[in-house]
Amino acid sequence: MPPVAPTLKDVALMAGVSEITVSRVVRNKGPISSDTRLRVTAAIDALGYVPNRAAGSLASAGAPLIGVLLPSLSNIVFPEVLRGIQAALASTNYQSLVGVTEYDPVVEQHIVSSLLAWKPAALIMTGFDHTDATRMMLAKHDVRVAELMDIDAEPIDIAVGLSHRRAGYDSGRHLIQRGYRRFGYVGHDWDADRRARRRYNGLCAALAEAGLSLTAESRSPHASSTRAGKETLKALLLDAPKLDVVVFSNDDMAIGGFFHCLEAGISVKEELALFGFNGLAIGQDLPKPLSTVRSNRFLIGKTAVERLLGAAETSDHRRVIDTGYEIVEGATA
Amino acid sequence: MPPVAPTLKDVALMAGVSEITVSRVVRNKGPISSDTRLRVTAAIDALGYVPNRAAGSLASAGAPLIGVLLPSLSNIVFPEVLRGIQAALASTNYQSLVGVTEYDPVVEQHIVSSLLAWKPAALIMTGFDHTDATRMMLAKHDVRVAELMDIDAEPIDIAVGLSHRRAGYDSGRHLIQRGYRRFGYVGHDWDADRRARRRYNGLCAALAEAGLSLTAESRSPHASSTRAGKETLKALLLDAPKLDVVVFSNDDMAIGGFFHCLEAGISVKEELALFGFNGLAIGQDLPKPLSTVRSNRFLIGKTAVERLLGAAETSDHRRVIDTGYEIVEGATA
DNA sequence: CTGTTAGCGCGTTCAT
DNA sequence: ATGAACGCGCTAACAG
Numbered sequence: 001m002p003p004v005a006p007t008l009k010d011v012a013l014m015a016g017v018s019e020i021t022v023s024r025v026v027r028n029k030g031p032i033s034s035d036t037r038l039r040v041t042a043a044i045d046a047l048g049y050v051p052n053r054a055a056g057s058l059a060s061a062g063a064p065l066i067g068v069l070l071p072s073l074s075n076i077v078f079p080e081v082l083r084g085i086q087a088a089l090a091s092t093n094y095q096s097l098v099g100v101t102e103y104d105p106v107v108e109q110h111i112v113s114s115l116l117a118w119k120p121a122a123l124i125m126t127g128f129d130h131t132d133a134t135r136m137m138l139a140k141h142d143v144r145v146a147e148l149m150d151i152d153a154e155p156i157d158i159a160v161g162l163s164h165r166r167a168g169y170d171s172g173r174h175l176i177q178r179g180y181r182r183f184g185y186v187g188h189d190w191d192a193d194r195r196a197r198r199r200y201n202g203l204c205a206a207l208a209e210a211g212l213s214l215t216a217e218s219r220s221p222h223a224s225s226t227r228a229g230k231e232t233l234k235a236l237l238l239d240a241p242k243l244d245v246v247v248f249s250n251d252d253m254a255i256g257g258f259f260h261c262l263e264a265g266i267s268v269k270e271e272l273a274l275f276g277f278n279g280l281a282i283g284q285d286l287p288k289p290l291s292t293v294r295s296n297r298f299l300i301g302k303t304a305v306e307r308l309l310g311a312a313e314t315s316d317h318r319r320v321i322d323t324g325y326e327i328v329e330g331a332t333a
Numbered sequence: 334m335p336p337v338a339p340t341l342k343d344v345a346l347m348a349g350v351s352e353i354t355v356s357r358v359v360r361n362k363g364p365i366s367s368d369t370r371l372r373v374t375a376a377i378d379a380l381g382y383v384p385n386r387a388a389g390s391l392a393s394a395g396a397p398l399i400g401v402l403l404p405s406l407s408n409i410v411f412p413e414v415l416r417g418i419q420a421a422l423a424s425t426n427y428q429s430l431v432g433v434t435e436y437d438p439v440v441e442q443h444i445v446s447s448l449l450a451w452k453p454a455a456l457i458m459t460g461f462d463h464t465d466a467t468r469m470m471l472a473k474h475d476v477r478v479a480e481l482m483d484i485d486a487e488p489i490d491i492a493v494g495l496s497h498r499r500a501g502y503d504s505g506r507h508l509i510q511r512g513y514r515r516f517g518y519v520g521h522d523w524d525a526d527r528r529a530r531r532r533y534n535g536l537c538a539a540l541a542e543a544g545l546s547l548t549a550e551s552r553s554p555h556a557s558s559t560r561a562g563k564e565t566l567k568a569l570l571l572d573a574p575k576l577d578v579v580v581f582s583n584d585d586m587a588i589g590g591f592f593h594c595l596e597a598g599i600s601v602k603e604e605l606a607l608f609g610f611n612g613l614a615i616g617q618d619l620p621k622p623l624s625t626v627r628s629n630r631f632l633i634g635k636t637a638v639e640r641l642l643g644a645a646e647t648s649d650h651r652r653v654i655d656t657g658y659e660i661v662e663g664a665t666a
Numbered sequence: 667c668t669g670t671t672a673g674c675g676c677g678t679t680c681a682t
Numbered sequence: 683a684t685g686a687a688c689g690c691g692c693t694a695a696c697a698g
Contacts, residue, residue, distance in 0.1 A: 005474060007675055018685050023677065031683055048473060053450040054396060055675035057387040058690050068431075073419065079412035086406065086433045095447060098401075098431045100419045114428060117386040140381060141338060226618040255615070262595070262620045282588070282615070285559040287595045340691055351669050356693065364667050388691035391674050 006047040014043040026051055057119060064094045066305065067115035067123040067143075071103045071192070075224065075252075077278060077297055078126075081148060084301025085124065092309060094121065101126075103192035109134045116141050122308040124301075127194060128153040146304040150195055151320050160304045160321045167293050167325050168199030171247060171275060172206025174327050180245040180273060183207060185217035186232045186257060187249040188224035196224075196249040199277060203247055216240030224249060229256025234264070245273035245333055251280040251292055258286055258332065273333035284330070291330030296323045339380040347376040359384055390452060397427045399638065400448035400456040400476075404436045404525070408557065408585075410611060410630055411459075414481060417634025418457065425642060427454065434459075436525040442467045449474050455641040457634075460527060461486040479637040483528055484653050493637045493654045497528045500626050500658050501535025504580060504608060507660050509543050513578040513606060516540060518550035519565045519590060520582035521557035529557075529582040532610060536580055549573030557582060562589025567597070578606035578666055584613040584625055591619055591665065606666035617663070624663030629656045 008019040008026075015022065017036055024030040025040040032040075043049075057063035068085060070078045082098070089096055097118060099111035109131045115123060116137060122144035130138075138145055138156055145157040152163055175183070183203075190197045207213050218236040220228040229248060233256065236246070248254035254276030261268050268274055268288055276283060279294030300323050307321060341352045341359075348355065350369055357363045358373040365373075376382075390396035401418060403411045415431070422429055430451060432444035442464045448456060449470060455477035463471075471478055471489055478490040485498050508516070516536075523530045540546050551569040553561040562581060566589065569579070581587035587609030594601050601607055601621055609616060612627030633656050640654060 009675080019675090020677080020686085021684060024684090027677090029677095033683060036683085048470070050446060050450050050470075050474075052391070052452065052675055054387045054390040054452060055690090056677070058385070058391050058692085059675075059677040061677095061690070063387060073412045073416040076409060076412070079406045079409070079415075082412075082431075083406040083433070086431070090433075093447070096431050098415075098419070098429050100416070100423075113383060114426070117383050119385065119387060137381070137383075141383075226615050230618055256618060259618055259620055282559050285563060285589060285592055287592055342691080352691090353670085353693075354668060357668090360693090362693095366667060369668085385691055388674090389693070391676085392691075392693040394674070394693095 005052070006049045007052070008049075010047055011040065011043045011049050014047065015039045062119050062121060064092075065118050065120040066094050066096050066308070067112075067118075067120045068096050068098045069101055069108055069111055069115075069123065069125045070098065071101050071126050072223075073100055076280065077250075077295075080297035081126075081301040084298040084303075085305050086301075087298070088302040088305035088309075092305075094305075094309065105129055105131045105134065109137075112137055116143070122146065124148060124304055124308070128155070128159075129194060144308045146308055148300055148304055150198070151322055152198055155319055158304075158307055158319050158321065160300050160307065160323060162295055162323055162325045164195040164198035165202040165205075167277065167295070168202025168204075169206045170202075170325075170327065171199070171277070171293055172203040172210075175245055175247070175273075175275060175333060176206065176210050176212070178333065180333070181212060182215045182242060182244040183212065184236055184240060184243040184246040185214050185248075186229060186236055186246055186253055187217070187219040188228055188232075188253060189221055190219065192223065193249070199249070215243055219249075220253075224252045226252055226256040226259065229253030230260045231256070233257040233260045237264075243272060245275060247275045249277065251276040251278040251283045251290060254290055254292065254332075255280075255283055255286065258288075258290065268332050275333045279326075279328050284328070286332075288331040290328070291333035292328045294326045294328050296325070299323050338385070339382045340385070341382075343380055344373065344376045344382050347380060348372045395452050395454060397425075398451050398453040399427050399429050399641070400445070400451070400453045401429050401431045402434055402441055402444055402448075402456065402458045403431065404434050404459050405556075406433055409613065410583075410628075413630035414459075414634040417631040417636075418638050419634075420631070421635040421638035421642075425638075427638075427642065438462055438464045438467065442470075445470055449476070455479065457481060457637055457641070461488070461492075462527060477641045479641055481633055481637055483531070484655055485531055488652055491637075491640055491652050491654065493633050493640065493656060495628055495633075495656055495658045497531035498535040498538075500610065500628070501532030501537075502539045503535075503658075503660065504532070504610070504626055505536040505539025505543075508578055508580070508606075508608060508666060509539065509545070511666065513666070514545060515548045515575060515577040516545065517569055517573060517576040517579040518547050518581075519562060519569055519579055519586055520550070520552040521561055521565075521586060522554055523552065525556065526582070532582070548576055552582075553586075557585045559585055559589040559592065562586030563593045564589070566590040566593045570597075576605060578608060580608045582610065584609035584611040584616045584623060587623055587625065587665075588613075588616055588619065591621075591623065601665050608666045612659075612661050617661070619665075621664040623661070624666035625661045627659045627661050629658070632656045
């Protein structure tokens, strides 16, 4: 076990060529005779040579790295985005440096700063909520930047996601069209999750347009969760028993609501309709598939990487990429 | 927007000191007079200096990086482990380089190789299932290695997790003690998830010890999911209607089973008891909290990082760290 | 407490 | 098709 990793020089020596030739073989760059290529690759295998990326990045100014900043890993939505990112990265030689901000722009700022220290090719962030200092750093260090999930604001570089305002609005239209009139809303912490608020605003706009408004609403101060959904719906129904439908800030909350109905003996849809957001797999496996809006989390992550890395190849230079959403009819509304 | 990042030299020039002095201030290393420290930090702020980590790693042989290899991000369990890792990392200046193996040791091998290229301080992997080539690389490049989730085998360096065999065994003992006799088992793809098989073996051992055996069992060829649990239980009950209790390979599967019971009008626990594994939050929010075994995923990730980075500080040099598990009584068994 | 010298391993540039 | 020289930005090892 020689804890001394072989370098270009070792490979060069063994293959009887110069270092730069080995470097060319490794990177598949420049003309190499198939003969020397053979000898070099043989030496590489024999020595178990692994290029030192730190050295490579230093020499070439820029690392094959993508910084990924996620607000949270507790909300299943972000691992799914990360999954899309990883899937797209798998076919490249880029790797991901992952940090979690806990929805705090100041934490985000610190992470951006330490990620930038690696001279990554791009940064993937969530939402549009950054400190001025963050924006300044981003401007100075020429990295590509993708802001994910939302497209309701002006991006720094590119944005990939969906319009949460429109999604909320369309949810409202859809439900009104299906005959619902007495709307309840059950939400979670808005300060952290700005997108939930945008959907709420869209929903209210749709109601207003139809001459309606929310009959009752309640917001949990906590992060979204099944439990929060369950308890918040319970609380809401104590105050305002006469509702047709309850729109939840997302599927987690809605599933909690569904469970509450099961426990309270409320017949879902017949007595009270439920509507979510995200289209999580588990919601579709409930005894009654949840009516909701499918956001395309995996696609968002995947698309972001493709756009960030493939910029030159495509002629498509949109700054805002709408990955869309679809209303999932389900059986709860 | 000057796309030319300032370097140590720029800071040194501005502060009227040498580069190494700036370097010392940045790293908080070696004695520095508070006067020069002040001037240097002022210059750093003024220029917006961010150290180049690639250069630092090259010079000092070794990067403040932890490579993290996860088999999947679809199974909620691994994001939770990652959460623990990130939480522990937050208070250090280490960052995580994340890769996903899709349960394939060959993919794992490629990722290990590219991670090693950064000279990380440590690698966090899952399970004990690695190719020979992977083991060889690990031996050569002196990195710390943690193998997570399982402690039922001999680790390369350290292992952090729980004994799945014992967890399965204890589940069996627990259920037998509660009077169950006719056991069913509903599982998922074992080839990918070796730990599920270990739990199964433990369960069977407990049954055998009590002179019992599985009355019926069925395994989905797919990855674990609510849907797979639902469908597999349904199939199982067609063949073997007379069961007291069904043990599932994990909570996702068990929750699916719960949903099947709801749909089929089977009274959970009274007619058929259900038992899971993991102790996911959502299982505890079902109308009847799921009876299961709590694995401590967050703790596993967090502990691994602490052990890997804090080795010198603690006198605790165990190679195997048991993060334990607890039986969660619930209301479904 | 501060500076000098040397070089980490590689890629760029220019030659041959 | 191949190579030599140089330097990327930083830190280790010594001075002083």
